[in-house]
Amino acid sequence: MALQGVSHDVSQPKVAIFNDPKIRGWVYQTVLLVAIVYFAFVGIQNMFANLAAQNIASGFGFLGRTAGFAISQTFIDYSQAESTYGQVYLVGLINTLAVAVTGIFLATILGFIIGVARLSPNFVLRGVATVYVEVFRNIPLLLHIFIWYFGVLRLLPHPRESADLGFLGLLNNRGWFAPLPITDDLFFLTSIAFVIGLVATFIISNWSRKRQMATGQQFPVFQTGLALIIGFPLLVFIVTGLPLTFDMPVAGGFRPSGGFTIIPEFIALLLALTSYTAAFIAEIVRAGILAINKGQTEAAHALGLRNGPTLRLVIIPQAMRVIIPPLTSQYLNLTKNSSLAVAIAYPDLVSVFGGTALNQTGQAVEILLMTMLTYLGISLLTSAFMNWYNARMALVER
Amino acid sequence: MKKQILSTIVGTAVLGLTAGYASATTLEDVKAKGSLQCGVSQGLPGFSNPDDSGNWSGLDVDFCRAVAAAIFGDATKVDFTPLSAKERFTALQSGEVDVLSRNTTWTMTRDTTLGLNFSVVNYYDGQGFMIRKDMNINSALQLSGASICTNTGTTTELNVADYFRANDMEYELVAFEKADEVVAAYDAGRCDVYTTDASGLYAQRLKLTDPNAHVVLPEIISKEPLGPVVRQGDDEWLNIIKWTHFAMLNAEELGVTSENVDSMKESANPAIKRLLGTEGEFGAPIGIPNDWAYNIIKEVGNYGETFDRNVGPDTPLAISRGVNALWTNGGLQYGPPIR
Amino acid sequence: MATSTKSTAYVRTEMLGEQTPPGTSTGIVAWIRANLLYPWYNAILTLLAIVIIVLLVPPFIEFVFINGVWTAEGREQCTTIAQGGVQPDGWVGGCWAYVGAYMGQFIYGRYPSADLWRVNLVFAMFAIGLIPLLMPSVPYKRENIAFLLIIFPVAAFILLTGGHFEYSGFLLPDFIMEPSAAKFWVDYIILTAIIVGIGVAIARGTDSNPRPIVRGILIAMGGLALVFIVCAVNFGLEEVPTDRWGGLLVTLVIAVTGIVASLPIGIVLALGRRSKMPIVRLISVIFIEFWRGVPLITVLFMSSVMLPLFLPEGVTFDKLLRALIGVAMFSAAYMAEVIRGGLQAIPKGQYEGAMALGLGYSQMMRMIILPQALKLVIPGIVNTFIGLFKDTTLVLIIGLFDFLGMIQSSFTDPTWATPLQSMTAYIFAAAVYFCFCFSMSRYSAFMERRLDTGHR
Numbered sequence A: 001m002a003l004q005g006v007s008h009d010v011s012q013p014k015v016a017i018f019n020d021p022k023i024r025g026w027v028y029q030t031v032l033l034v035a036i037v038y039f040a041f042v043g044i045q046n047m048f049a050n051l052a053a054q055n056i057a058s059g060f061g062f063l064g065r066t067a068g069f070a071i072s073q074t075f076i077d078y079s080q081a082e083s084t085y086g087q088v089y090l091v092g093l094i095n096t097l098a099v100a101v102t103g104i105f106l107a108t109i110l111g112f113i114i115g116v117a118r119l120s121p122n123f124v125l126r127g128v129a130t131v132y133v134e135v136f137r138n139i140p141l142l143l144h145i146f147i148w149y150f151g152v153l154r155l156l157p158h159p160r161e162s163a164d165l166g167f168l169g170l171l172n173n174r175g176w177f178a179p180l181p182i183t184d185d186l187f188f189l190t191s192i193a194f195v196i197g198l199v200a201t202f203i204i205s206n207w208s209r210k211r212q213m214a215t216g217q218q219f220p221v222f223q224t225g226l227a228l229i230i231g232f233p234l235l236v237f238i239v240t241g242l243p244l245t246f247d248m249p250v251a252g253g254f255r256p257s258g259g260f261t262i263i264p265e266f267i268a269l270l271l272a273l274t275s276y277t278a279a280f281i282a283e284i285v286r287a288g289i290l291a292i293n294k295g296q297t298e299a300a301h302a303l304g305l306r307n308g309p310t311l312r313l314v315i316i317p318q319a320m321r322v323i324i325p326p327l328t329s330q331y332l333n334l335t336k337n338s339s340l341a342v343a344i345a346y347p348d349l350v351s352v353f354g355g356t357a358l359n360q361t362g363q364a365v366e367i368l369l370m371t372m373l374t375y376l377g378i379s380l381l382t383s384a385f386m387n388w389y390n391a392r393m394a395l396v397e398r
Numbered sequence B: 001m002k003k004q005i006l007s008t009i010v011g012t013a014v015l016g017l018t019a020g021y022a023s024a025t026t027l028e029d030v031k032a033k034g035s036l037q038c039g040v041s042q043g044l045p046g047f048s049n050p051d052d053s054g055n056w057s058g059l060d061v062d063f064c065r066a067v068a069a070a071i072f073g074d075a076t077k078v079d080f081t082p083l084s085a086k087e088r089f090t091a092l093q094s095g096e097v098d099v100l101s102r103n104t105t106w107t108m109t110r111d112t113t114l115g116l117n118f119s120v121v122n123y124y125d126g127q128g129f130m131i132r133k134d135m136n137i138n139s140a141l142q143l144s145g146a147s148i149c150t151n152t153g154t155t156t157e158l159n160v161a162d163y164f165r166a167n168d169m170e171y172e173l174v175a176f177e178k179a180d181e182v183v184a185a186y187d188a189g190r191c192d193v194y195t196t197d198a199s200g201l202y203a204q205r206l207k208l209t210d211p212n213a214h215v216v217l218p219e220i221i222s223k224e225p226l227g228p229v230v231r232q233g234d235d236e237w238l239n240i241i242k243w244t245h246f247a248m249l250n251a252e253e254l255g256v257t258s259e260n261v262d263s264m265k266e267s268a269n270p271a272i273k274r275l276l277g278t279e280g281e282f283g284a285p286i287g288i289p290n291d292w293a294y295n296i297i298k299e300v301g302n303y304g305e306t307f308d309r310n311v312g313p314d315t316p317l318a319i320s321r322g323v324n325a326l327w328t329n330g331g332l333q334y335g336p337p338i339r
Numbered sequence C: 001m002a003t004s005t006k007s008t009a010y011v012r013t014e015m016l017g018e019q020t021p022p023g024t025s026t027g028i029v030a031w032i033r034a035n036l037l038y039p040w041y042n043a044i045l046t047l048l049a050i051v052i053i054v055l056l057v058p059p060f061i062e063f064v065f066i067n068g069v070w071t072a073e074g075r076e077q078c079t080t081i082a083q084g085g086v087q088p089d090g091w092v093g094g095c096w097a098y099v100g101a102y103m104g105q106f107i108y109g110r111y112p113s114a115d116l117w118r119v120n121l122v123f124a125m126f127a128i129g130l131i132p133l134l135m136p137s138v139p140y141k142r143e144n145i146a147f148l149l150i151i152f153p154v155a156a157f158i159l160l161t162g163g164h165f166e167y168s169g170f171l172l173p174d175f176i177m178e179p180s181a182a183k184f185w186v187d188y189i190i191l192t193a194i195i196v197g198i199g200v201a202i203a204r205g206t207d208s209n210p211r212p213i214v215r216g217i218l219i220a221m222g223g224l225a226l227v228f229i230v231c232a233v234n235f236g237l238e239e240v241p242t243d244r245w246g247g248l249l250v251t252l253v254i255a256v257t258g259i260v261a262s263l264p265i266g267i268v269l270a271l272g273r274r275s276k277m278p279i280v281r282l283i284s285v286i287f288i289e290f291w292r293g294v295p296l297i298t299v300l301f302m303s304s305v306m307l308p309l310f311l312p313e314g315v316t317f318d319k320l321l322r323a324l325i326g327v328a329m330f331s332a333a334y335m336a337e338v339i340r341g342g343l344q345a346i347p348k349g350q351y352e353g354a355m356a357l358g359l360g361y362s363q364m365m366r367m368i369i370l371p372q373a374l375k376l377v378i379p380g381i382v383n384t385f386i387g388l389f390k391d392t393t394l395v396l397i398i399g400l401f402d403f404l405g406m407i408q409s410s411f412t413d414p415t416w417a418t419p420l421q422s423m424t425a426y427i428f429a430a431a432v433y434f435c436f437c438f439s440m441s442r443y444s445a446f447m448e449r450r451l452d453t454g455h456r
Helices: A021-054 A085-117 A123-137 A141-153 A187-215 A221-239 A264-290 A294-302 A307-344 A349-361 A364-393 B010-015 B026-033 B059-072 B088-093 B108-113 B155-166 B179-187 B198-205 B235-254 B270-276 B292-299 B303-310 C027-037 C040-066 C096-108 C113-134 C141-161 C181-205 C210-232 C247-273 C278-293 C296-310 C319-345 C348-356 C361-376 C378-398 C403-412 C421-455
Strands: A170-172 A175-178 A180-183 A244-247 A260-262 B036-040 B078-082 B116-118 B123-125 B127-132 B146-151 B171-176 B193-197 B214-216 B224-226 B229-231
Touching (some): A021 C296, A141 A264, A141 A307, A141 C378, A141 C421, A175 A264, A264 A307, A307 A364, A307 B179, A307 C378, B036 B059, B036 B088, B059 B292, B088 B116, B088 B229, B088 C296, B108 B116, B123 B198, B146 B179, B198 B214, B235 B270, B235 B303, C096 C113, C096 C247, C096 C403, C096 C421, C141 C210, C181 C210, C247 C319, C247 C403, C278 C319, C378 C403, C378 C421, C403 C421
Parallel strands (some): B036 B078, B146 B193
Antiparallel strands (some): A170 A175, A175 A260, B116 B229, B127 B193, B127 B214
């Protein structure tokens, strides 16, 4: 390979065909390919022979069959009497995404707070943050989940003695029974006001950035935006006569009725995933901030910026470039780790589809393949998005 | 120790943990290995449960010991593989275990589509519900809206769905991978109701913090005939399994116990003589010693003895014979005659 | 202006004596003020942190030490009167006596008690092999690695399983020769001959001397044969099937085997991913990204439910071995990425220099690139190992009894069942995992500092 650049007018010595790196390369590759194809072929042949011997059906026809079992948390319409295995797959996927997205959101916030706290000059705060990081990331996630679920669940009261959180609903060992907002006819006006506020803020922030570039004058975008996004809809909401009521959960029977339920499995899994991943994110954030030259802080201070704005306007934007790639892999880890739900019966993809559905149908190959490809798809999509984002954030060098 | 290595890949041969069998029958294979590999549960008191030094005990375990006694004349020549509900059939299909004696319900689908054969029913069971006493509920029909904990990969999950649908009741299902997790969650108060086979309820109740605070509701919502399972296509092996159970039933019916079996050898009763191998050749056709049943009874005991020892009224489970009594006592256990 | 001796009225001629700084800017008060209370939000944060400490630490100490029960016969000493025990109402404490009673199972699983010395011997050998290796100042690294990677695995394998394997051959069909140990060795000799033949053919094709190749093959096959022979020897050890293994033993077996197996596979994959051959690169990329893109638990499900389907009828794998294969594949993909990072960090000049010396690809990698790259990524390898060590807990979901699995299964024992049993056991488990992982991460940080010096 190294010889490729050598000019060809040098009289070439007689070379055996096998010594030509190109040809040798192709020989190796062909052998490798043949070996892989052979093993795949033998494996698949065995699989069909085994399936035939054991009378197990194959193919994806089962996705249309009625599942016939109940699932404790469904965000789409699902009934055990009619819903199919295909719907089970969807329910599982949505549940996985629900816990993963919430987890990513919370872990990012917590991780950034702790990461910054680890660099604080305040030694008590720094100590607490350091202990948090070291303890949480050195204990297996599964143990976190068990501790949250079996340890903390025992501390929650029985439904008959639910803890009343006032407006936030009821908390007991069947979960958190939160009030369900019910919108009246006129509520759509509030939604429209919210959208208008959002669009207006976007336009204003663009305009103010341009103006600041051109004239150096600043415009209080944050306050204006806050007024537009929250204040304006709130005003509309009040003017239209508060078109929103809450269905409050009422204690009674086996479990409170009304409201909407967040099952304890979800809470335990979310807490475990968040606290565990936040420890890793904190370390990433810390490393990212440390990677920024101290001169940047000093220069910002010299310009008269205080600690807050220095961090917000100078350090974090630069640190983000270092932070984003490892942050992406933490997000992916969290998503994949959400599959540990199976240990505490949270109905995620692995639990209901790769677990219950697999047991009922016995079609291990199809179901595991679908499950794995789904995770693979989520991973690849997230990576692609984060790569795109990273490319946008990357330092534009002259 | 004998391990047959028959692998096409040298690498797996290096690891040496592979065990293969060619076209040999299960019996030949077991004899070659020198021990029976028996699939059991991961811990169900009374049926198959390891103690703190790893010794297994229980009704299902005793059945495996009986098979080992029939083949080798030595009930200790058996190794137990704990299996989850999910992996039990794969383990049997792939030959990891020779017999699955893991409180497995006999259903038509399992019998006809998994490449397996159910042999006999060594425990007639039915699915029931357990609930806290202080809930003041005395019928399953009052359970509308309840949270129910159970295992995935079992028939119970589907039975409970059928039952609640048939009675037009709401419920929330929380299904765990492992039985221990179900018990832990129920004990922690995650669910109002714990459902599984009634025998399982009595067994798992022992693991609760306060067993006396829980009751088993009277309703039995399904038929759960539990018994050992073998691979399809090996009739000789199926016969050994079947007749091990029948020998234990016949012994109980004839009053032969592990204590009096030696004196019973002198008995004039031809049925006992045939059972204990002093008359006729009943072991040879299925490839095992002629005193096979004697060994079973001597080493393990008759069906009634194993029942009383593991789940009977004098054990913590305190299950009465009920439908598992001999047919002569109005139960369902009926051993075909040995002749 | 540099030296002006002219006295000016408004310029002081002598230095003022040093004064002590104001009381608020020195000493503990100032330190507290600067670090904890200033500016105002810092004071709030300090308060918050102290509240967190007060809320968590005293109850923890009370649970573990003050209320902890260290000697007990059964559940009575670890439950309150209302729960049927002897402790006063409101007592909340750890039942360490239970942990002590189960310690044997937590470490060895259900390994036969008469044979525990075998496990202890394996642990001791591992420690003897590992500790000097971790200390950079201890010499004989090469011999040490040889012990740890060749002698230790064989010895541990024989000690743990019992050895005395019987072989039945793998190559010739049964109708030529009955399966027996003799057939195995005939097969083995035939296989060696075939490999030697291929080697000679390659050597002929490349016009090089076949002798070193043949010698290399014979040494490798001879060494392998020696391993087989040793495994077949009857040392009089009782066979212990892997389903009797459990606890920390299984955790360590999975973690160590996983890391040892994943290193070579990871190196090959990393080299494959940076190879110039398109098919090799494609296959490596697909392999790596596939395993990195799926959760370990699905890999374990695959190995426990799906793998048996892909094997010919009658061939079965041990359950532990199946999990090991899954774990090894999974960690190999992560290892490959770590090693790729190391390969990328090697300056291009090293490659060019090696090529200029006329080294071939394998020589260049073996003698120039990999030694440097692997040294660079030692912290990364240790971090992968920490991850793997924590991930071993997942095998309890497929029904293997690792350390955490053993702890969970101990909950079923009515002798010790108390409401606080699970909390006690989980705190114990957390402490054990923490000790392992924390010390490893400290070691990784230590190596990072040590290796860092040459590069900046």
